Amino acid sequence: MLAFTDDRVRPQVVEAAASELRPYLAFDLSPMSQLEFERARKEVFAAVAATRVQGLITVSPYPPEIRIGVRTQADADLVRSVIPVRYRAITHVVAGSYVEPIPE
Numbered sequence: 001m002l003a004f005t006d007d008r009v010r011p012q013v014v015e016a017a018a019s020e021l022r023p024y025l026a027f028d029l030s031p032m033s034q035l036e037f038e039r040a041r042k043e044v045f046a047a048v049a050a051t052r053v054q055g056l057i058t059v060s061p062y063p064p065e066i067r068i069g070v071r072t073q074a075d076a077d078l079v080r081s082v083i084p085v086r087y088r089a090i091t092h093v094v095a096g097s098y099v100e101p102i103p104e
Contacts, residue, residue: 008027009027010027013025030062030063030064031063031064032064032090034061037061037064040064040066040086040087040090041059041066043084043087044057044066044068044083044084044087044091045057047082047083047084048068048079048082048083050082051078051079051082053070053075053078053079054070054071054075054098054100055068055069055070055071055075055079055098056068056069056097056098057069064090065090065091065092066087066090066091066092067091067092067094068091068092068093068094069094069097069098070093070094070095070096070097070098071095071096071098071099072095072096073095073096075095076093076094076095079093080093
């Protein structure tokens with residue numbers, strides 16, 4: 001992935017790509033910069049860690065999304081309550097999508 005600060009098409013990027021990949025190239029404006037997303041990730045991780053709820057967190061920088069899988073609805077409600085308001089639009093908490101790893 002290449003990231004730019006605007007959604008302007010870059011002909012040099014298109015020309016440098018293999019011809020079979022060119023149809024898949026798209027230029028779009030992200031709602032937040034990589035630095036802003038990293039800040040969001042750190043704040044959300046810290047908030048969730050403070051709850052001591054066990055879960056699995058996955059992140060996607062584009063589009064910016066933080067997904068948190070927890071065991072129960074009670075865990076999900078608790079985790080949702082500590083997510084900073086400014087990051088709730090990019091943070092999704094899913095009850096029932098985390099199970100304890102099976103020991104080997």
